[in-house]
Amino acid sequence: xxxxxxxxxxxxxxxxxxxxxxxxxxxxxxxxxxxxxxxxxxxxxxxxxxxxxxxxxxxxxxxxxxxxxxxxxxxxxxxxxxxxxxxxxxxxxxxxxxxxxxxxxxxxxxxxxxxxxxxxxxxxxxxxxxxxxxxxxxxxxxxxxxxxxxxxxxxxxxxxxxxxxxxxxxxxxxxxxxxxxxxxxxxxxxxxxxxxxxxxxxxxxxxxxxxxxxxxxxxxxxxxxxxxxxxxxxxxxxxxxxxx
Numbered sequence: 001x002x003x004x005x006x007x008x009x010x011x012x013x014x015x016x017x018x019x020x021x022x023x024x025x026x027x028x029x030x031x032x033x034x035x036x037x038x039x040x041x042x043x044x045x046x047x048x049x050x051x052x053x054x055x056x057x058x059x060x061x062x063x064x065x066x067x068x069x070x071x072x073x074x075x076x077x078x079x080x081x082x083x084x085x086x087x088x089x090x091x092x093x094x095x096x097x098x099x100x101x102x103x104x105x106x107x108x109x110x111x112x113x114x115x116x117x118x119x120x121x122x123x124x125x126x127x128x129x130x131x132x133x134x135x136x137x138x139x140x141x142x143x144x145x146x147x148x149x150x151x152x153x154x155x156x157x158x159x160x161x162x163x164x165x166x167x168x169x170x171x172x173x174x175x176x177x178x179x180x181x182x183x184x185x186x187x188x189x190x191x192x193x194x195x196x197x198x199x200x201x202x203x204x205x206x207x208x209x210x211x212x213x214x215x216x217x218x219x220x221x222x223x224x225x226x227x228x229x230x231x232x233x234x235x236x237x238x239x240x241x242x243x244x
Contacts, residue, residue, distance in 0.1 A: 002143040003171070004180035005163050008105075008150020011112040017145060021137045022116040023130060023166065024234070026149035027158040028206050029084050029215075030106025031123035031232075032222040033069070034099075034239055036086035039230045041095035042067075044238040047107035051077055054100045067094055070102040074213055077102070086125070086221050098238075105149040110234055117142060121232035121239055124162055124197050124225045131169045133231045133242070144170070146186070157189070157204040158223070161197070164190020197223045 006012055012022075025031055034045050048054045051070065058066050068080040069088070076083030082093065084103045101107060113119045118137050122130040138144055146166065148159035164186035171177055179187070193200055200223050201207045207219050221227075233242035 001138060001141045001174070001176065002178040002180070003146070003167060003183050004144070005146045005160070005167070005182040005186045006148060007155045007182050008148040008159055009153055009155060011109060012145065012147055014115050017113050017116040019117050020143045020145045021134055022113050022119045022145045022147060023122040023134060023163075024106070024109045024113060024119065024147045024149065025122045025159045025162050025166075026103070026106030026109060027123050027162050028156070028204070028210060028222050029086060029218055030101070030103040030149065031121050032086045032125045033084050033089060034101070034121050035123055035126045035228045035230050035232045036221075037069075037089040037094050037099050038232055038239070038241040039228045040089050040091040040093075042089070042097055042099050044240045045099040045101055046238045047110045048100065048102040049108055049111055051102055054102050058100055061098065065097060067097045067099045069099050072104055074210060074215070085215065085218050087217050105151060109147050109149040110239075113147065113234065116145075119234040121234060122146075122162065122166060124165070124223055125221070125228040126226070126230050126232065127162070127166060128169070128226045129229055129231050131166055134166075134170055138170075146183075151206050156206050158200050158207060160186050161189040161193040161200060164188065165194045165197075166190070168194060197225055
């Protein structure tokens with residue numbers, strides 16, 4: 001088994017994801033928003049790269065059947081129902097709806113994973129159930145790739161730390177594992193922040209930016225471990241709540 005991490009400076013290539021179990025991580029905030037939407041009863045979340053794509057697909061649905069969600073530069077998109085906030089994904093808003101979503105970093109990362117064996121959306125919020133799902137898929141030695149969405153093609157500390165915590169949990173007790181250099185770096189960050197993920201709110205640039213913009217609750221929710229018991233699986237162009 002081999003485990004690699006992409007740190008967020010570029011999207012994965014088809015050869016990097018082919019045949020692998022992939023976890024896409026965008027802690028602040030797309031991954032957390034997705035799993036919260038599913039936990040609140042959304043039928044599915046469909047990721048898009050562009051605003052125009054969301055509007056085009058939305059026109060094929062009855063308006064009451066979809067929720068338009070997204071952000072650019074952390075701010076809600078004009079004309080959309082909600083931004084990219086887990087707090088906005090309440091049961092009253094999303095139950096039995098399909099969420100059409102576009103974000104600056106996370107949805108692009110998801111769209112780059114076609115050809116993978118399995119794809120999951122991971123966050124601190126659903127970390128333990130994601131570890132269990134990946135472990136089951138990798139029982140026969142399938143390779144793993146953790147894709148950090150990053151921030152505007154730069155490394156985002158919160159994503160790499162989450163990847164490291166996930167890897168440390170996944171590889172506990174395993175010996176025959178080959179780790180890429182970025183995976184080794186991520187594991188060190190995982191050790192630094194795993195016991196107290198709230199410290200990331202002080203150390204991560206994007207967390208500070210969101211806090212300054214008024215998204216204090218979002219930052220808290222996104223950095224809280226295991227408060228959402230949902231495995232988020234991406235297949236056939238949509239993310240759904242799946243079983244382990």
